[in-house]
Amino acid sequence: MTNKKYLKDFEEYLADDFNAVRACSELIKASNVDPESSELDLVTSIKKVGYNIDEVDKRIESVIKANSLNLVDVFDNRKLAQEKSRESLSSSVEYLSMSYSRLEKDVLKPYEQCTQLQAALSKIHQTSSLLRDVLIFMHLVRQIAQNTISASEKEIPDQNLLILASIHSQIQMELSSNPSMRALRLVKKHELETVGPSRRETLRVLTETLLRYCGESSNPQEQHDTGRLLSALYKLSQKDFISTIDKVVQLRVNSSCQTLSKTITSIRNFPHALQEAIVQAHQLANVEDTLRMTPAENTNLLQEHSSHKKYASLTHIFWNRVAKSFKRDFEISYHRGGPVGKSLASNSKMIIDSIEEMIARESAKGRAELEQMRDSVSIIRVQTTK
Structure with a gap:
């Protein structure tokens, strides 16, 4: 077949x-x-x-x-070939086995042991670093307790504020560099009970202190002291720093707007009110100088603040807002007429002359920004030229 x-x-x-x-x-x-x-x-x-x-x-x-005979021959030949192959390769296989045994003994097993030791050493190092950071954290917490601020204290020395702000900045850096610290119960407890409340109170007092005194003096030493407080606030919270400077500007804007708005019904007080607004603008110029002189990383605090704002100058923001507010109130009263409107019209020359006189007294920078007040009374300027 x-x-x-x-x-x-x-x-x-x-x-x-x-x-x-x-x-x-x-x-x-x-x-x-x-x-x-x-x-x-x-x-x-x-x-x-x-x-x-x-x-x-x-x-x-x-x-x-x-095909039984042929199959027997094939099987015999295969068996013979296997035996010959085994004999010819036995020395090589034995050599390979010895080489592998030596490799396993001298290289593979020591490498495995080294790997295990390295893993253990790495964990020990991590534990050591964590313990070191926790010790630093606890030392800083102890310093907070020594310099704590009481809500009942009316006057807190600037030095205490600077120390607390520095401590909290260091704590922030420690927790940022080793986030796993927050997983420890001890750290959680102190962060919740000591660090958090102290940080909030420090920010509050820093902010209130700066709102109270920022810009009131052009004395170099006082500006330097204010700059240190501003720098401490910036390092502690950039968000609160921006917000505080905005509040410093807005408080003076609100004060000047109210003072100028009241003169609309008693316009002869306008020159005095405008002079008060200029004083407020000068205080903001002092704030600008302080911010400009206070370094912040690769720049200064003024540039850090202006990077978040449309205008770089605080005084520009001040006069822009004051002029817009006064213009709105002035034009409403003027168009409404009556005794107030007539008074504004009859005193238009005095109003314009007051603004021009104030502009002439200012420096070049101050003049450019104060000129925004010209636009606030543009309605009577138009009427005067008719």
């Missing part, structure tokens, strides 16, 4: 593109030719596959019987 005869009827199973699912589907289709039948015949297909398996077993047995 030739090889082709042994393989007859099984060519499909030996094809390169044989697909078991497709073959199974074709067997089932061949066994279920009745389209009207409601039952699926699987038994016939299974029997046919079983018959094919039995037939393959029979043909294998027949091939073995017909």
Whole structure:
């Protein structure tokens, strides 16, 4: 029997593109030719596959019987080849085994031990660093307790404020550099009970102190002291620093707007009220000088503040807001007429002359910003030129 005869009827199973699912589907289709039948015949297909398996077993047995001597020779040759290969490679395999054993002993195991030691050392180092940071944190907390601010204290020395602000800045840096500290119960407790309340109180007192005194003096030493407080506030909270400077400006804007607005019904007081507004502007100029002289990283505090604002100059912001507010109130009263409107019209020259006189007295920078007040009374300037 030739090889082709042994393989007859099984060519499909030996094809390169044989697909078991497709073959199974074709067997089932061949066994279920009745389209009207409601039952699926699987038994016939299974029997046919079983018959094919039995037939393959029979043909294998027949091939073995017909070629027994050849098969024995093949098996003997294979066994002999294995023995020869083993003999020829045994020395090499033994050498490789010895080399690997030596490699494992001298390199792999020491490396594994070193890796484990390195991991342990890293954890010890992390623990040591954490303990060191916790000790620093606790030392700073103790300093807070020694310099604590009482809400009942009316006057708090600037030095105490600077010390507390510095302590809280250091605590912020410690917690930022090692965030895992916050996972420790001890740190959580002190941050909640000591650090948090003290930081809020320090910010409050710093802000109130600056709102009270900022810009009131042009004395270099006092400006230097104010600059230190501003720098401390900036380091402690940039958000509160920006907010505090805005409040310093707005407090003076509100005061000047109220003073000028009151003169509308008593316009002869306008020159005095305008002079008071100029004093407020000069105080803001002092604040600007202090901010400009106080360093902040690679720049100064004035640039840090102006980077968040539309205008770089505090006095420009001041006169812009004051002029707009006064213009609105002035024009409403002027258009309303009555005794107030008539008084404004009859005193228009005095109002304009007062503004021009004040502008002439100011420095070049002050003149440029004070000129915004000219626009606030533009309505009577127009009426005067008619």
